[in-house]
Amino acid sequence: MADRVEFELVSPQRLVKAQLVDMVVIPCSEGDIGVLPGHTPLIGTVRPGVVDMYENGKVSESIFVSGGFVEVTPDRCTLLAEEATYIHDLDQGTAQTRLDAGRQDLEKASSEIEKANAEASIKTAEAMLAALGVSSAAH
Incomplete structure (x- = not known):
């Protein structure tokens, strides 16, 4: 079994990270999942939030995603x-x-x-505001 996971993040425009x-x-829609080497295969839906990549026991990089799908195999994770x-x-x-535009769109x-x-x-x-540490309730 590999000791690392091959991670790929793809958007419609480009390969964001590999x-x-x-x-x-x-x-994910049912909660955050941590993918380690040897993970059970799964396919899931991704909710808006932050993807954290870990190196040497700490977050090495964080990317905000607005949603999508993830496929996990024992040695690979593709989002x-x-x-x-x-x-x-x-x-x-x-x-x-x-956020303001979305609220206006919802009203009409x-x-x-x-x-x-x-x-x-x-x-x-x-979710973007939460990723920035800002509450959206006050507005």
Whole structure:
């Protein structure tokens, strides 16, 4: 068994990250999962949140994802993200604007599809703000 996991993070635009890691933690819809070498195979849905990559027992890099799918095998973890942004590239103003727009879209939604899209935008913006350590409840 390998002592590292081959991690790939892919967005529709590009390959965001491809590297060997000690562990990767993925924000899945049922809760965060930590993927170590030898992990049981699984396919899951990813919720908006932060992906943490670990090296030598500590987080070496963090990337925000807005959702997607993950496939895990004993030696590999592939995350297909709707969008991915390095934590240091997140902007509080942009996230807040996105949250406000999502709330406005929700108020004027006239179909279930529009409502679902607005709710997804709100969840993503709230997760972005949480990743930045900002509460979205005050706004």
